[in-house]
Amino acid sequence: MESMSFGNLRDWGQVLQKLEHLIKVGRLEEWQHELIRLLRFDQNWRLREAAIESLAFIENPSFDLAQEVFSIVKRKDLYYDVRILAVDSLSKLIVRIVDRQNLDRDEINGFYHNTISGLERSLEEPEPPKFHDALKRSLNLLRQVEKAA
Numbered sequence: 001m002e003s004m005s006f007g008n009l010r011d012w013g014q015v016l017q018k019l020e021h022l023i024k025v026g027r028l029e030e031w032q033h034e035l036i037r038l039l040r041f042d043q044n045w046r047l048r049e050a051a052i053e054s055l056a057f058i059e060n061p062s063f064d065l066a067q068e069v070f071s072i073v074k075r076k077d078l079y080y081d082v083r084i085l086a087v088d089s090l091s092k093l094i095v096r097i098v099d100r101q102n103l104d105r106d107e108i109n110g111f112y113h114n115t116i117s118g119l120e121r122s123l124e125e126p127e128p129p130k131f132h133d134a135l136k137r138s139l140n141l142l143r144q145v146e147k148a149a
Contacts, residue, residue, distance in 0.1 A: 052085045060092045084134040091138035
């Protein structure tokens with residue numbers, strides 16, 4: 001049986017290989033807790049970026065995973081490119097969460113509105129235009145989802 005852990009994250013080459021393998025075999029969905037671990041790991045930017053990029057392969061994201069991505073968006077100690085990647089991924093994760101029928105609607109609505117409010121607050125902060133542009137794109141996408149719902 002395959003271990004449900006990426007192991008030592010300092011051995012990032014093997015972690016990236018395992019991540020690619022999980023995407024290829026379509027099993028990344030089962031590893032959301034480990035993706036959160038990669039997103040939190042501050043010692044390697046490659047791992048964080050690879051984790052964010054892999055989010056496109058998660059069909060049923062958890063609230064915890066989306067919340068962790070949102071925390072990256074808000075982290076002012078991170079460089080803007082990774083925060084922009086996180087903003088773009090976050091809106092796509094939220095669209096997938098909102099579309100899920102098996103989740104509690106009140107929980108989805110609360111999460112959705114908290115995220116919108118947080119993104120709007122971030123837009124009020126003095127940030128570079130490219131970050132504001134990403135926030136605006138994300139908010140526009142999320143507002144379209146709200147209108148369609």
